[in-house]
Amino acid sequence: MALLMVLVLTTVLAALAADLQNETSVNLAMARNARDQYQAQLHAKSALELELFFLRFQSMLKQSIGKYFPIPLFELSSYFVSSDTMKGIVKRKGSPSDEPAKGELDEDKPFGNFEGSFWVEQVVDENRKININKEAATRCANLVQLLLAGVFDDPRHDRMFENLGDTHDPLRARLEVIANITDWIDGNEEVDTVCTLTADASVSSVAEDTRYNHLPYQVSYKPKNGQMTSLAELRMVPLVNDEFMSAFADYFTVWTDDTGINMNTAQPELIRAVIRALTTGGPQPGDDQKFIEFQEEMLLMRAMPPPLNVLSKPAFLALLDKAGIKIDQERFGQLESKGVLRFDDTSNVYKIIAVGRVGDATSTLTVVWRDDRSIGEIRYYRED
Numbered sequence: 001m002a003l004l005m006v007l008v009l010t011t012v013l014a015a016l017a018a019d020l021q022n023e024t025s026v027n028l029a030m031a032r033n034a035r036d037q038y039q040a041q042l043h044a045k046s047a048l049e050l051e052l053f054f055l056r057f058q059s060m061l062k063q064s065i066g067k068y069f070p071i072p073l074f075e076l077s078s079y080f081v082s083s084d085t086m087k088g089i090v091k092r093k094g095s096p097s098d099e100p101a102k103g104e105l106d107e108d109k110p111f112g113n114f115e116g117s118f119w120v121e122q123v124v125d126e127n128r129k130i131n132i133n134k135e136a137a138t139r140c141a142n143l144v145q146l147l148l149a150g151v152f153d154d155p156r157h158d159r160m161f162e163n164l165g166d167t168h169d170p171l172r173a174r175l176e177v178i179a180n181i182t183d184w185i186d187g188n189e190e191v192d193t194v195c196t197l198t199a200d201a202s203v204s205s206v207a208e209d210t211r212y213n214h215l216p217y218q219v220s221y222k223p224k225n226g227q228m229t230s231l232a233e234l235r236m237v238p239l240v241n242d243e244f245m246s247a248f249a250d251y252f253t254v255w256t257d258d259t260g261i262n263m264n265t266a267q268p269e270l271i272r273a274v275i276r277a278l279t280t281g282g283p284q285p286g287d288d289q290k291f292i293e294f295q296e297e298m299l300l301m302r303a304m305p306p307p308l309n310v311l312s313k314p315a316f317l318a319l320l321d322k323a324g325i326k327i328d329q330e331r332f333g334q335l336e337s338k339g340v341l342r343f344d345d346t347s348n349v350y351k352i353i354a355v356g357r358v359g360d361a362t363s364t365l366t367v368v369w370r371d372d373r374s375i376g377e378i379r380y381y382r383e384d
Contacts, residue, residue, distance in 0.1 A: 043356025
């Protein structure tokens with residue numbers, strides 16, 4: 001009997017000890033993960049601060065090393081703003097390592113004497129995109145609608161637009177999407193007639209609310225009639241779905257001021273959309289080959305020494321002429337004179353994605369920052 005009691009007591013104590021050990025291990029792992037997550041967050045903030053430093057002094061750097069790089073310097077951020085790069089270029093003993101530091105902290109420790117790493121994943125010049133918040137001075141002079149039409153005009157998107165709405169008409173669907181985006185932002189209650197594209201100068205008698213009567217998932221809301229506060233808001237516009245966002249979201253921004261598209265940093269796809277907006281008659285056979293020739297000529301220009309590698313207005317027109325691309329000069333003059341297209345090589349609004357990592361913990365910061373020639377302005381901030 002006594003032996004049985006001893007066995008039972010031993011079993012109970014062993015179970016309690018195992019449970020206590022397991023609970024302690026779990027708590028220790030949670031504490032370690034919380035510590036690593038906090039350190040990763042601090043690393044991400046370090047990457048962000050270094051990137052902001054880099055952007056603030058970009059103009060100074062361009063004077064000293066910009067002549068050796070015929071590309072915008074912020075595109076080098078993923079190389080310069082990295083703990084691995086900093087460990088390699090800052091004087092230190094031994095080789096760079098992310099292993100945990102041994103011993104007490106010292107003021108004379110070299111850079112990189114910490115666990116983990118940080119880097120800038122991406123820096124995007126928001127000035128290279130179309131600001132869909134830009135309002136038109138008059139209904140029939142909405143130059144943003146011209147650019148939207150240029151983005152949507154590619155025949156490769158016909159299938160997607162056929163499946164938007166009930167008409168199965170890709171041309172009509174394109175116009176409806178442009179009208180819906182305009183109606184979400186403008187201050188009136190009538191459906192936009194897109195007269196910049198259709199030349200229909202009549203005032204519509206159809207209320208904007210009718211476009212919101214048959215939204216997916218039986219949701220109900222009205223157009224904002226105000227500027228978008230984030231690009232995700234575009235998803236609320238009728239006919240805009242996930243496929244649309246996947247195809248076109250990278251062309252748009254809501255963060256810039258009244259500044260137009262920076263043609264010197266614009267992506268080739270957007271430059272092609274601008275060219276489509278400047279031509280008349282819709283897509284034509286041979287357009288692809290002409291744009292390839294335009295791109296080849298522009299790459300050759302980029303390889304030339306400054307200032308010959310800058311895409312100025314005369315250089316842009318010369319490249320179009322060499323590629324045999326005929327544009328509407330009056331339309332181009334409107335876009336350029338109204339500041340919708342810019343040919344300078346400066347930008348002031350950037351989206352920054354900074355990452356910090358310690359062990360298995362990762363922290364990502366997404367920030368939109370505006371350079372106001374002072375301390376700067378944070379226009380968007382998200383931690384993941």
